[in-house]
Amino acid sequence: MKTEINGDDLLAIGYTEGRVLGEALKAAAALPDITREELLALLTKVKQYPENFLDDEHMESLATALIEELNKPVDTTIALIEEKREYAVYGADYIEEGAGKQMAIAMQLPVTVAGALMPDAHQGYGLPIGGVLATRNAIIPYGVGVDIGCRMALSVFDIPAEHFYENEAIYKRELIAHTKFGAGHGFHGRYKADHAVLDRSEFNITPFVKNLQDKAASQLGSSGGGNHFVEWGIIEFEQRDEVLNIEKGKYLALLSHSGSRGLGATIAGYYTRLAKDICRLPKEAANLAYLDMASEAGQEYWLAMNLAGDYASACHEVIHNKLTAAVGARVLAKVENHHNFAWKEQWHGEEVIVHRKGATPAGKDVMGIIPGSMTAPGFLVRGKGNEDAINSASHGAGRQLSRTKAIQQISQQDMKAVLKEHGVTLIGAGLDEAPMAYKDIHKVMAAQHDLVDVVARFEPKMVRMADDGSKED
Template sequence: MEKEKITNSEISDLGVEDLDTIVLFSRVANGLLKHKVMDKQQILAELEALIAGPEPYALKRGGKFKNLAQKVLELRQQGQLIKPQRPINELKKEIADFPVYGIEHIEAGALNQMRTAIQLPIAVAGALMPDAHQGYGLPIGGVLATTANTIIPYAVGVDIACRMCLSIFELPAHTVDDKTDDLKSILLKNTHFGMGSESKWHDDDSLFEKPDWKATKQIRTLRDKAYKQLGTSGTGNHFVEWGELTVQGGALEGVPAGNYLALLSHSGSRGFGAGIASYYSDLAMKKTKLPPEAKHLAWLDLDSNEGQEYWIAMNLAGDYASANHHEIHNKIAKAMQLQPLLRIENHHNFAWQEKLANGTPVMVHRKGATPAGNGVLGIIPGSMSTPGFVVRGKGNAQSINSASHGAGRLMSRNAAFKTIKRDLVTAELLEKKITLVGADLDEAPMVYKNIHAVMEAQHDLVDVLAKFQPRIVRMADAKERPED
């Protein structure tokens, strides 16, 4: 079998014309390839980035490309400029209108990020949900429809396919008071939190029989980590909690009106999703050049190898995130010796191929936004002491069939540590009869917007079917670095 190689013509295609420089680039590139420091696709992207700007590049890369960067600088000083083949994609001059739900609840930074996103040359439509706050590239709570063959890794997010999952049990809500210690014990025995947390055993690992786990080098590299972390919940705002669910008459099929014990979880695709997001976000920013204010919104074309690889990996991360929640819920259900009456789930931080109301095919990125197509069920949580809601989408075309994914942060984590008083949090939890395991001040109820105001701002987007009140909440230990 012939060994993979980076050819002189491939280096020349990057914009290198000087023969000695081509030979130098080839020697370094193929050395990295031979010793498996990087794969071919990444090396070519790295070389292209070097050509675009060698000074900061060489400093950031710890010397791997130092000689190449120096050569590029020498050629430029001699007037032999190496021009990158990929020009900067200019933003649209006009800022298209987009709906903003609950604008009085949204910070200026999030609005500005959405305005930048809607100026992308590939942008078709956008919307901002009432829980929106500033993030990287697309704001959290931002919905962006782009041309159908483009996808933006940073508009999907770092925690790909982060999702909600709710299991409703045929037990009265007061079980959470009658059996507090037992329910807390079951939670502790069957959940795992933390950056490197792993499961000791799996209830169902059949997902790993899918051939997609062999589809790309990046997926293969992360497979073992994904397997070990199946059934774990990460850090930051991720949680697994028992609570009281109040269901309206006829709202949920198979669940009569009443008050039930329910289990709610929030987490995503763990280290697998984070690894995929990091690799392809970096690659997109090297392949698609944008002005500085929009650099994190770099996209991949689905008709390219990189775009297809990311699409496969993103969808696999969606399946994995769902299986991750099922693992947690199934273990707890078995410990309860009960099967849930109903399980509801939805994910955010994802991209879907959809059509706008006028029939235009688009790629819809929902970064911290819940799918809310007509009749689609979803879950919108509040905070550790405030209610969450089971909702049914109304299929609002203006919002691009979307709703908020939660209450949304009112302040940053740093601000929370500086301003929130621990005794006030303790008093709040005591008043609401909340048993808390883990978490710190950066996840205190006070750091989140008023969930009732957020829900009122999106009454045109969803109908409320049931209310979930948290009672026994488990999150990562305070020492853990947030990864949400």
């Protein structure tokens, strides 16, 4: 039976009159196999996180229209390099065509020095997710992405695996009590956290950034929607790790994935629009508009980006500190890495700006975390420093089903069965984040054998994510 919604329904969930409303109605008309409640929840999610739907065959046009409404096209004045420039590709069999096309365009920028595509890559907005791009004296806001400084954080505790299994109710209670998820969500009054990052001088670089300080304060220690999570799991070291000083064995661990919340998203939108006004590129490359690092705008963005990255780190620190105290644990080791960021690095003897949009830093001996899905293992890794990959690796497994396909093809019963099979407790999340929607993490890891060494394996056991707004059948 066809699900019917109208323009008033869309206006009620935050859409506005114009092209976007028309695209939303067209997208809704093409999805007859889900309930009205699921459809409105899905369209709400597209509006909140349009970048997540750019590789979705039903929602791509709507997602593009939403993003372009914030980033208006500009006149062409800067020519692209016509010659074809090669870039390294890892796991080519797992990468969709759209991501390759976007990477090829990025390689034509006059400021580009080198590029690489990771095995979890898929189409994004501007630079593909899983794309790594080194530039000369230039920073690309959409080469960093909307969720600036999005990162993984892992705490390994002095608690044996058996203790978790014997006390799951306690761990579930504390996970719910000390985490908060979803777009716009934060803390108020006595529940607000404090951190030195809120007193950073970079909040004073411009009135625009200063106006974001209160929002940052309220959202400190919270997580976004989409694929962001906080989870308990069991990490296994098959041999002693001398660097981390951890003995062989299985330990309780806490793993989190989220970014800079409204602070980062607002900074990204503002400086992308500014870059497009300053750097006018052909239509196919317009979303790769860059700022000269020697310019005032470039320096402003660099400072704001680093502030957002440190704020994202502070959010993880607050979450991990709360849960560590709540369960009375001692931290044996903590590892953290971010993606959706840009770094000043040396590459073939030259200082470059390395953009990793959905890619993990993997320089020589650099530690990182590469998650799978809510039922697939994640991996604690140590970088090999592969220069062809611009010292990078994947930031996860990557999707094999688009979000609408996942909602259409995967039932609640299917998802529950997979969770039960793997002994995973799930709090929140929708069918679009079902384990079956993701690529095989083992194949992805095999494709980057030359990029990282595996140090330990993490098995998720209790996962909290944002509620998708719909109810189970």
